[in-house]
Each structure stands twice: as C-alpha cells, then as structure tokens.
Amino acid sequence: MSRICGQQVVRWSLRLSPSLALKSAARAEQNARQFAFACRMLCSHAHESQTSRASAQQHGSELTLRILLDLGFTETQAEQVYEGVTRSLGKRSTTHDTSTITALLALGLNSSSIVKVFDKCPALYTEKGAVVQQRMQNLCKLGLVEGSIQRVISYRPQILTLPAKKVNAAVQYIRTKCLFTAQQMRDILRDSPEVMEEDLKHLELKFQYAYFRMGVKQAEMVKAKLFKVSMEELRCRHCFLERRGFYQTPDKKGQTLIVNPKLKDFLFTPEDVFLSQFAMATKEELDMFRKLIAREDEEKGKMLEYGDIEEDKEEDEGEEDLTDFRRGNMGHMGYERNKRKR
C-alpha cells in the first residue's frame, strides 16, 4: 500500500512541472531512504490487485504509523503527525489517507518542515490531497517559482486551505484595484501570502492610504512589504513622523520640502530604531501617540458611519429606483430592504 504513496510522489511531481519533478527526484536522492523506499514500492508490489490500487489512487492510502515511517519521517515526527491527524479528524472517519502528505513531499518539502506545516495549520489534515495538489498548481500558475512556493507554503500553509478560486479572485482584485504589475503581484504573493486571507476592502484601504496620503508608489510598497504591516501600525508611524515634521505628503509633481524617509526603512524597523533614527522621540511619546491616534481614528470612523447611515436614509426616502440600480454594488442589503418594504 505504501507503494502507492511512492507512486503518487513521483506522479504528482511530474504533473506539477517537469523541472520540479527533476528537482524533487534530486532531493529524494539526497534523502536516500525515502527514495529507495519509493522505488521499492514501485517495483516489488506488483501482485497487488488492480481494483484496490485504483481506489487507493483516488483517495490516497490509509494513514498508519508504518507508512509515515516508510515515507521518511522519524519516529517522533510520525507520532506527532499521526496524533494530529487523529485529533483533527476525530472519530468521524476511520480511514485517513496520506495524499496530502505525499503532495507536500512531491513539492520537495522534507519531513521536518512538513511536521511544522501541520503544526502551523492543523486544518490541512482534513484537506483532500488532490485538492491541495490542485491549489499548489494554481499557485505555480500565479507565478510562484520553484523555491518560493516551498517557502510560501512552509511560511503560511493556510494558503493551501483557501479555494483556488478565492485566491485567483483576490489576486485579480488587487491587480485591478491597486494597479500592481504581474511581477509586483508575484512578489506580494511571495512575501506576504497572508494578504489572501485578509479582507480585500481593508487591503484596498491600506493601499490607498499609502498611495494617496503618503505618496508612495507601487514598486516601493512591494519593497517595503507594506501588506505585512497592520493599518494601525502604518498610520501610527506615518502620522507620528508627519506631525513631528519629518514626513510630508508629496504634491502632484511628487515634490516635498524635506526629504522623506523611505517607507521600507521606517516601517519594518524595530521600535527603538524607529524612535532613535527616524522620529527622534522617546518611547513614552510614541505610546501616548498610539493611544491618541487610535482614539482619533475611532471617532472619525464613528462619524463616517453616521454619515453612511444618513446617506442610506436619503436613498430610502427618495429614490427607490436608484437603490434597485445599485443593488449590484451593495450586495444583498439593498435587495432585502426593498423586499421588506413591499
């Protein structure tokens, strides 16, 4: 049965891309035990019946400690994975298959990083191997090359639990709304895959803040790994610098009276470096400022909300046709409201 796992490793490697397969084969060579095992499985178990093979190919093979050991996990690793699987799947299904693990192996991840991946994202245990495989292919298609895809998955395995459609939609959204080039989008996906899980409206807001309020261009945003930082932190650091007189919003020609510090310099530095090199302030001051700016934003947000409500009211009163027309934009809300009225 474990032969099938080996087969899957090789087959999926081939399906992913020929270069990847070679690479993974090369890697497997390094991992001699694993490779030998895979070959042994392919050759020796010829007597197994055709039907069981077919069914196993569909669902992967049943997961046991033995198979995990055979796949190259050490004993402790195998136990850890096995425990995780039984815990997350519970007693709902009696058989667990190895397809997800084999898919990850096919990608070229070694056993220890697979354990880490499962640690980070236990939800991955319940995903079907074929689906995971398909999502990986999708990521490849989006431009993640050999090397970066492995890094993305070991850094943020949650990306494999997202449907490919959703990932594609998010990528499309960011590219159309924020006008990133394909290369920049690839870099964003590589550096901060967590954007795929975020609320896209928030992402757009963060982009617009950086673009219009701070006057930063797309290329610099990608370099600064803007999407890794929360909106609050971005706003706090920018406003602190601005109000201290060390940052100016460029005019439409991109000119400022002072030389602005680079976004990538002050956004990702630790707080003490930020304070001593860019803001020239004490920690006390920044802490106070963080509190104050949070309250300022909160109050502004409240005012905006009230504004929205008022707008909605106006719409309700006057132009019913307009709300009908806008339904597409507003999602279900407008539709439901109209329905209730009737």
Place this chain on the structure above:
Amino acid sequence: MAVQTNTRVLLNKVRGILQFIQKRHRVKTKWAATSPKLSATDLALQNHDVMYNMQLGELWPSVRVGLLTEQKYGALVNNFSCDDTVMYLQSLGCQDFIASSLHMEGSKAADSVIPPYSESLQFDQPIEGTYTDLTRASISPNVKCFVFPKGDISRFKPARPDSCGYLSYYLMDAASVLPVLALNVQKGQSVLDLCAAPGGKTLALLQTQAIRFLWANDWSGSRMSRLQRTLKSCLPSELCSEDNLCITSLDGRKWQEVGENGTFDKVLVDVPCTTDRHSLVEEDNNIFSRSRTKEKQSLPLCQTQLLLSALQAVRVGGEVMYSTCTLSQLQNQCVVEQAMSLAKEELGISAEVVDLQPFTALFQDTFYFAPDMNVGVMVLPHLTANFGPIYFCKLRRLS
C-alpha cells in the same frame, strides 16, 4: 497761484498713478488656478515650522506633535457650586495639581521628577528652602484645578448645572491657571483684567475669593458677552454686584483715558496673540489667513501698547502679569523688553521682572517649562502633558 501749483502737482501725481499702458504691453498675470491653494492652518504650520525650528531647535518636533494632537484639559473647580465637585473629580481618577504640588516636600519637588526637556534646564542648583516655602504659602489654596495624570488620555465630560444652577467646574487649559496663581492675589486687593474674554482666567481670579474689586475689560463686545455668560453660569449674583465687579468693553490700549491710573494692586494682561494651538486647528477666522496679515503683523505693537497701559494702571509696588498663548519670541520676551524700555523712556515708569523660578519649580512635574528663558516662563506642549503653550512674565512697578 498757490492753487495753480497745487493742481499741477496733483496732476503730475495722478499721471504717475494712472499711467495708461496699452493692452499689448501689459504683462498678463498668471491665473491663480495653477498656484497652490493653502489653507490658513497650513500657512500657520509653515510659519511655525520656520520660526520655532530656529527658536526651539531640537525641542520643536516634540512640541509640534503636541500642538497637532488633542490638547489636555484641566477642570477648574467652581467653589460657588453646591455639589461636592472635588469628590466627583477624584472619583474619576484625576488629581488637583496645585494642591499636590503644594503638599510635596520642597526638595522632592525639585529633584524627583526629570522632565523630558531637562537636559539644559537649570533646576540643578538647590533652591533655598525658605524662598520655596514663601512661594508655596503665597499661592491661593482656594484655586483647585484637576487634571488627569500623565499618560492618561481620558476626557472630562462637559460640566452640567448643579442643583443651584451653577456649573460645577469650568474646562480650560490647565496651564492658563498658572499666570493667575503666579499673580498671587492677596486679601482685599483690587485687580484689573485688561483682556478678560473669554473668561477662564477671570473665573480663576474670582475663585481665589480674595479680591475686593475686579475690573474685567475686553475690547471685543461679542467676546465680552461670552465672558458675562460664563460668569453668570458660575457665580452667584451677589458676587457680581457693582461694588465687586465691573465689566467694560473699552480699548485697553487707551486705558489712560479712563483715568483709573495707578490704582490697581494687580493687573493681568492676557493679550491677543497668534494663538498657536488654535490657529493650527481652526480654519474660521484664523489669524494666519491672508486677509488678516496686517493684523498679524501689528500684533507685537498692540501687545506692547496693552502692556504699557497695564503698567500705567498698576500702582507703584503693584504687579503686572503679561501672558500669551504663543511660542513666538517676538510676541513674548521682545514685547516685555520693549515695553519696559518704552515705559522708562516715555512714561517715566520703571519696572523690574520678578523671578518666577521658585514658582515653576513647584509645578515642574505637571508641566514642561521651556529651558533657557531669560525673561518670563513658558509652558511647552508635550505629548505626555499636552498643555500650553503659555508664556507669562511678572513685572513689578517700581516708580
């Protein structure tokens, strides 16, 4: 003959002014659409950046962020209110900065706290104990002003009328109580408030409950009515009788015409200035708007005239408190020095600057005082104690 020459001269002049230039020779000015539109608050910020960067140097960024962020308020307790305001304010978690600094031991007050602007601050030399004690004793115990402790950003609720119909406290910049405290009004003295509106300092003066007679004056009628409203909402009517309180709306610069010269024990002049914090926030009626440039430029002159009036109004041996809410040296130290020299040369009034260092030493853990001030005292805004800016300087009339 004379008439003829006059007309000739006139004609020449007119020709000079109304020289006709043909259209094709006229320089066409650029349309304003391309020039950037700057709001008055932006202009104010630019002006501050240039002026105060030179003046304050490394302190300016901290002051700037303080000015641009929300200011901190103090609640001046109304002693005439029927409710127990002190208990209520204490339950909010704030404390009376005046009482707490008075009760602190002299040595402790001077040493324990290191203010952020302290690098060049000259509080190191020990202040003589008796001197500090004297200062402490002279501060009126009736004025209570509550503030939230450092690092606390909670706000006071707007005061509501209590059971007797008076407001229990009045919200104002806590630093503007300092000039009133430093003026140090004694029992039975008569006080003139030359620029009283909108009434915060006047109310603080009245809270000392030591004044025999207070004359509150402000040139602007509308601001005066605001002062009257404030006083009415805080004071019982018997205190506002004509014997105790006189409210007028005269031009303070022409005070000598009133004829009340050399009669007051104390005079407070809180002059109009380029209110630094306010002009960065409020677009309406901003002093930095282009239409008020002339007015802005003539401010130091107006301030000098007001201070001169005050020096005339005070009796010999009496004291004048000059205060502004700007950081600008031109409107602070320069005005004081100018007024003192003018008073000596033209009016024959000599005055001396009273040293306020023992006074500021008492409050240095609540406020941040600017270091290296030759004349007077300045409270700088800072994020952890966002009061001010306030400048005040005490003068004593010698002759």
